[in-house]
Amino acid sequence: MTFLDSGLLLVLLIVAPVMGALVIAALAATSAEAGRRYALTVALTTALLTCGLSWRLIGRQTDPALVVNAPWIPTLGIWFHLAVDGLSLWLILLVTLLTPLAMLASTAITTRRHIYFMLVLLFESGLIGVFLARDLVTFYVFWEVVLIPAYFLIGLWGGENRLAAVTKFFLYTVAGSLLMLAAIIGLYVTHGQATGRYTFDLETLVKARNLLSPDLRQWCFWGFAIAFFVKIPVFPLHTWQADTYAECPTPITALLAGAMSKMGTYALVRFGVGLFPEEAQAWALPVLVLAVVSILHGALVAMVQTDLKRLLAYSSLSHLGFVTLGVFSFTAYGVEGAMFHMVAHGVTTGALFLLVAMLETRRQTTDLGEFGGLAQAMPRFAFLMVLASLASAGVPFTNGFIGEFLTLLGAFTATPGRWFAVVAASGMVLSAVYLLTAVRRTLFGPHKATFEMPDADWREVLTVVPLAALMLVMGIAPRFFLEATRPAVPPVVTATSRPS
Numbered sequence: 023m024t025f026l027d028s029g030l031l032l033v034l035l036i037v038a039p040v041m042g043a044l045v046i047a048a049l050a051a052t053s054a055e056a057g058r059r060y061a062l063t064v065a066l067t068t069a070l071l072t073c074g075l076s077w078r079l080i081g082r083q084t085d086p087a088l089v090v091n092a093p094w095i096p097t098l099g100i101w102f103h104l105a106v107d108g109l110s111l112w113l114i115l116l117v118t119l120l121t122p123l124a125m126l127a128s129t130a131i132t133t134r135r136h137i138y139f140m141l142v143l144l145f146e147s148g149l150i151g152v153f154l155a156r157d158l159v160t161f162y163v164f165w166e167v168v169l170i171p172a173y174f175l176i177g178l179w180g181g182e183n184r185l186a187a188v189t190k191f192f193l194y195t196v197a198g199s200l201l202m203l204a205a206i207i208g209l210y211v212t213h214g215q216a217t218g219r220y221t222f223d224l225e226t227l228v229k230a231r232n233l234l235s236p237d238l239r240q241w242c243f244w245g246f247a248i249a250f251f252v253k254i255p256v257f258p259l260h261t262w263q264a265d266t267y268a269e270c271p272t273p274i275t276a277l278l279a280g281a282m283s284k285m286g287t288y289a290l291v292r293f294g295v296g297l298f299p300e301e302a303q304a305w306a307l308p309v310l311v312l313a314v315v316s317i318l319h320g321a322l323v324a325m326v327q328t329d330l331k332r333l334l335a336y337s338s339l340s341h342l343g344f345v346t347l348g349v350f351s352f353t354a355y356g357v358e359g360a361m362f363h364m365v366a367h368g369v370t371t372g373a374l375f376l377l378v379a380m381l382e383t384r385r386q387t388t389d390l391g392e393f394g395g396l397a398q399a400m401p402r403f404a405f406l407m408v409l410a411s412l413a414s415a416g417v418p419f420t421n422g423f424i425g426e427f428l429t430l431l432g433a434f435t436a437t438p439g440r441w442f443a444v445v446a447a448s449g450m451v452l453s454a455v456y457l458l459t460a461v462r463r464t465l466f467g468p469h470k471a472t473f474e475m476p477d478a479d480w481r482e483v484l485t486v487v488p489l490a491a492l493m494l495v496m497g498i499a500p501r502f503f504l505e506a507t508r509p510a511v512p513p514v515v516t517a518t519s520r521p522s
Contacts, residue, residue, distance in 0.1 A: 045064050099220040099221040127376050144171045250293075255342075306350045401477060430443045
């Protein structure tokens with residue numbers, strides 16, 4: 023057995039991006055010109071290496087060798103506990119795929135390039151850590167680590183209103199994180215007082231959750247849930263999203279919408295429902311209401327947007343509402359569909375934001391009114407834009423259809439969810455309306471000055487083609503992806519089943 027067949031692989035996935043960032047820092051310290059010139063090369067090489075390493079996880083999500091459980095601060099019961107399973111597998115691969123693609127799309131970054139790419143690598147490392155952590159303190163540390171590079175990426179390279187947007191983003195996220203931290207401490211102290219063993223280990227706390235009083239479990243559930251609802255986001259905790267996505271550098275927006283938002287949906291299943299299944303079931307009805315409101319509100323507001331980035335931000339709010347709907351249906355179809363749709367949404371939304379980045383590079387704007395007739399001048403771009411929009415709208419044989427269909431099926435078969443599924447289905451219709459309207463205006467609308475814009479070059483095509491291929495592969499052959507996640511579904515469904 024090599025170290026790549028052991029838990030050290032998980033450590034390497036987290037450490038490799040950090041090492042790449044340190045190499046860039048060393049180059050910049052030696053020579054500012056070297057740091058600027060080689061930052062992208064080092065960052066992209068590191069990201070591709072990390073992506074290649076992550077592929078070794080496929081088919082091994084149940085391998086007991088892929089576990090790390092080493093003492094970190096043992097006197098406080100904190101362990102560096104990492105593991106991978108069907109719930110986290112595809113999300114890790116999604117992060118490691120989107121990161122190099124976002125780097126390739128970052129040619130417009132000309133100032134402080136070495137700092138920019140260092141922050142992107144640290145952002146990737148934090149995301150991977152979130153999806154691997156099985157100790158609550160380890161998880162919380164990685165959760166907060168992601169916020170730091172995101173804050174500076176938006177604040178230093180964002181649009182004109184970036185400071186207001188990043189401040190709102192920071193305050194919302196920190197407020198949710200503090201509630202989660204209070205819940206973590208509550209679990210830790212209560213478990214320690216009841217058993218004499220103070221620990222933050224997720225598996226141990228799940229087994230001992232009944233030692234907590236019902237009232238404390240309720241408060242802890244909402245401490246976790248609010249933090250996750252902010253990150254997804256879920257209505258009404260979404261007001262930071264559109265401003266942040268609009269002001270963020272567009273390649274980074276692809277990472278925020280495609281990968282960072284999955285921190286919330288993933289953690290909702292792993293920690294929210296995992297630690298508090300009875301409380302999740304008890305609050306299913308109001309959460310289902312919020313999920314449906316998110317779907318409809320996001321879709322309706324997206325229909326009136328005149329800026330492509332804000333349109334996609336509200337589209338993301340709507341589509342991730344389906345994930346929440348599927349999770350809180352507590353059915354096998356619903357949870358399975360939610361897990362699939364997390365990845366599908368990351369693929370399609372990431373591709374759409376990378377396509378918008380191409381337009382922004384050429385016209386320094388994402389205003390819909392500034393584009394028209396691009397299909398004739400930019401046929402390669404137009405093909406990719408149409409494909410990504412159809413996938414996001416949930417057209418059959420694309421990944422968007424599979425995820426939304428399964429979540430709706432799961433909600434429809436759940437006792438309290440039938441009418442929620444019926445109403446939520448209208449969100450698929452509305453998404454087709456606003457996405458195809460945007461496609462018509464940009465690609466087939468009246469010709470404007472943009473008809474002379476150059477088509478997507480080989481580098482730009484390369485940033486989207488892998489995602490476009492995944493949209494079709496996941497839509498035509500979803501079984502491969504579903505089978506990998508399927509073992510993670512029964513524990514969620516069983517834990518939330520009401521006693522007969």
